[in-house]
Amino acid sequence: MRAPADLSLPSAPALAPLLALDPRLPGVWAWVGRHMTPDAAHDDAHLCRVAVWTRRCAPQEPPALAVAAALTHDVVNLPKNHPQRAQASTLAAQAVLEALPDLGFSPAEAGAVALAVRDHSFSRGAVPETRLGAALQDADRLDALGALGILRVATVGGHLGRALLDPADPWCQSREPDDQTYSVDHFFTKLLRLSTSFQTDVGRAEAQRRTAVMHAFLAQLGEEIGVPYAPMD
Known part of the structure; x- marks a missing residue:
């Protein structure tokens, strides 16, 4: 260690x-x-x-x-x-x-x-x-969202040797998300639904703003890989 x-x-x-x-x-x-x-x-x-x-x-x-x-x-x-x-x-x-x-x-x-x-x-x-406790939880979760959250997903995924995404089904439309294998899947297992768990008004508003940033990132990623982004329900 x-x-x-x-x-x-x-x-x-x-x-x-x-x-x-x-x-x-x-x-x-x-x-x-x-x-x-x-x-x-x-x-x-x-x-x-x-x-x-x-x-x-x-x-x-x-x-x-x-x-x-x-x-x-x-x-x-x-x-x-x-x-x-x-x-x-x-x-x-x-x-x-x-x-x-x-x-x-x-x-x-x-x-x-x-x-x-x-x-x-x-x-x-x-x-x-x-x-x-509610404020600390919200503040810590905010760092997992937005541009910072995107960087952290890539950093952790690279450290653990995960692939960036599943090229056959990047948006998990016909499979269960697997963020132990694909970094992008972490958006679907956790990050895109995280804003619903916020406890404070300030934290919730900022979480919603940062979640929109991540949706925009995934839409751009879809353009670059030739598979239009399809948010999960």
């Missing part, structure tokens, strides 16, 4: 103003840097984008808790094909619950952040119990 990267120094442009929101947050970021194993789809830029959108989706939540939840939500980052993938958010939540009191957060604050981290995961299939 790859050793955790040193994420303690800001590299994403949005990170510095986020850390400046509360004096405890630089310590949170340093802790994440010591424990998280990043990849191309789960790096410091991803964590920053999730933090920005968590705050937008729940502006009434304390900034320190919103940013702490976003920065720590992938502290246990397991590959898509790992047998414990569905338990990653639960493991991350336990680590957060144990670590945050040592970083200046009260037990109640640590519990709120850990609960949001536990419930954010798509693999876990949970409906968040709190507004913070």
Whole structure:
């Protein structure tokens, strides 16, 4: 397994103003840097984008808790094909619950952040119990949509050795989608229906906009491969 990267120094442009929101947050970021194993789809830029959108989706939540939840939500980052993938958010939540009191957060604050981290995961299939959890889940799912989502599908598919698409039936019209074999199938197994799962008004509106971007991409792809895009019902 790859050793955790040193994420303690800001590299994403949005990170510095986020850390400046509360004096405890630089310590949170340093802790994440010591424990998280990043990849191309789960790096410091991803964590920053999730933090920005968590705050937008729940502006009434304390900034320190919103940013702490976003920065720590992938502290246990397991590959898509790992047998414990569905338990990653639960493991991350336990680590957060144990670590945050040592970083200046009260037990109640640590519990709120850990609960949001536990419930954010798509693999876990949970409906968040709190507004913070709903905002974190929406923010994380937004990063799977739109132009960013397209890039991440290609990145993960390439890493796992998946073919781009099924040339005989790219839109799954006469077969079940199989995103373990074809990267484009992931749009049909998950991404194009993801917007219906959003919990906040802000997140839902942005998800619908980004889903339209992905439909436009698939339409262009259909033109290029000579098979007109046919959205699944």
